[in-house]
Amino acid sequence: MNMLSADFQQDFFRLFDLPSRFRLDSASLEKSYLALQAQVHPDKFAHLPEADRRLSMQWTTRVNEGYQTLRDPLNRARYLLTLQGVDTQEESNTAMPHEFLMQQMEWREALEEAVQAKDIDALEKLEQRVQHEVRFLQQQLAVDLDDSHDYAAASGIVRKLKFLEKLAEEIGSAFDELDS
């Protein structure tokens, strides 16, 4: 692999020319994304020499990775914490507040029941409740990351959101399962 420039390695917020914070203007992000893609995308380089094509693929991959990272709130929070040198301890720290775990168990039971009863309505209701909780936690993340800079608290929320993301995925597969 060839050496890549310092511009290539700059952080995603700089790459997309956005302020380094959790609260994000998604319209600006998308605008930067498309402007960057228009410059680096492999379709613009298909007729050029191999070296240019390789560089284009590396850049586009980087731009796509950045877009995925910044667009998704959970990934964006993780990334901000990494930039701060904070370990979110998603693998090592499994201690969760009691009431959060209780609620998780309740929701997982509701999921199982909905699947067994083939109850699409119940599944949709559960999905809404989970989404509501996700939005609530994201608002808290914004406060912890952008206002109070309480990275320990933010890491705690990241760990909770990871749980909820997994649950949301399982709800998605349950919809597929009930459909087939």
Add this chain to the structure above:
Amino acid sequence: MALLQISEPGLSAAPHQHRLAVGIDLGTTNSLVATVRSGISTVLNDEQGCALLPSVVHYAADGEVLVGQAAQEEQSAYPHNTIVSVKRFMGRGLKDVGDVSNLPYRFVETSSSGSGQAPGMLQLRTAAGVKSPVEVSAEILRVLRVRAEQALGGELVGAVITVPAYFDDAQRQATKDAAKLAGLNVLRLLNEPTAAAIAYGLDNASEGVYAVYDLGGGTFDISILRLSKGVFEVLATNGDSALGGDDFDHRIYCWLLEKNGLSALPAPDIRSLLTHARAAKEQLTDHLETRATAVLSSGEVIDNVLTRAEFHEMSQNLVQRTLQALRRALRDAKLTAQDVKGVVMVGGATRMPHIQQAVGDFFGQAPLNNLDPDKVVALGAAIQANVLAGNRGGDDWLLLDVIPLSLGIETMGGLVEKIVPRNSTIPSARAQEFTTYKDGQTAMSIHVVQGERELVSDCRSLAKFELRGIPPMVAGAARIRVTFQVDADGLLSVSAREMSSGTEASIVVKPSYGLSDDEIARMLQDSAQYARDDMQARALREQQTEAAQLLEAVDNALQQDGEALLDAAAQARIRTSMEALRAVIGGSDHQAIKRAVEALNQATTEFAQKRMDQSVKHALTGHKLSDLES
């Protein structure tokens, strides 16, 4: 040789000549080639004026190979040696094909050319020997290449080959190999629904969310795209790479067997009844009933009347399967049917009235059929080929496509750890770290799979490879970073690296289902075409063309940015390499040209990076300026 007229350094390069490029729709039932002429995308017809080349290849005992209509005429007489719908076998093992007893072929199961652990792509025994689906497809592509070269009066710079959006890595790789074997330079593998969206979107200046419902002869795709000014963004794709018009034929075929109490027919009868089944299906598009009559080799006469209502009932669950995929795609795109502004119908099989009805009901609006569903994919591919060949400015539109199926690796207990999730925009790369589970473990086997299921056994095995030379450590101490890189064709390469020692292993994922480079070389040697084309001369010509393009590209780059980005010494170094290449380009030593091309590529690496950095900066500055203006 016109290609070698190169301008003096410092002078402007000769005006771009139109580079000949085509789009090819390599279909299950029919294949087409199209190109952009005078700014308009046009399908190229054969000498008889036919656009559609039946995707049928006949191997005669005397070594003659027939493709298309002529091959189709042989299919009932020589079913073993006449391959139809070969696309269904691309990148597939025997167990993927399902019930082979109703297929009139002599299959050969082969072990993988790579690790030997996973089964390889199936092969077919014909009068001309054992053929891989890649070779059969290459025959079809070769006919289209020759058709295009004759129509356009020159060698092609390259081709865009379309593939079903839901094709996995093995199927994509097989398609690319077939194109190489047919002597085509693949500019891009393009997803069929995306190609259709280009043809449709540019024609209609569409904006908003569109669904492309593409039911071909053997594959089904649904893609949800957002079209906005100059951007085609695929939000999600889903489908079934083993569901198509053929399956509807098959329902009628099974109905005929049942009606007449038949089983275990000889191959010619299977082929003949399948042909009648297809004809009946097509009849029922415009008629409420149809009659299937045939005489079997035993002398038995088949004569049955099939009504449209009966046909719709027997195939309703196939239609339902497409709707399931549709719902999954919308779910992944986080949209509902109401968000979709229009539904574009693609593929001959969408002519069936109950498909039109079901799709219309699902979206609550009549589907769009204003482009010929047989041609729209080839037309879109030609438009994209024209751009990729460099015939336009290149800033006309942006195509953002995705991978259809998640990529992952096997972990403990036969479970899959997903690394690149489905619907990731490509090109895409992801890395994940793994560790050893035994003390002193020095090797690690890496099994790459594709699919959505949790168990390895339910996913497609793409490749297995081994990372050796891990320094002995206690279990869990090694850090093995596995990186997946998916390129713009949706093709995967995987590398693995032990982080503390730097031990590295990397592969382009080909072994299990793909062909090795050696096999491709052997097939090239074997092909009758090899003798006719002077391969040596062709290789030299290709090398010269590449060199000429490189010189032109570097020349343009130096004129634009040389002064601004490079000091005098750096510019001089590049010019020296250019002179060295110019000195050998007209000669006949293709190795010397190759070396000079490599040297020039090397000399311009840093310059290319600086130019890329500059254009990235420019991208954001430009957008800030436009913000101020608006």
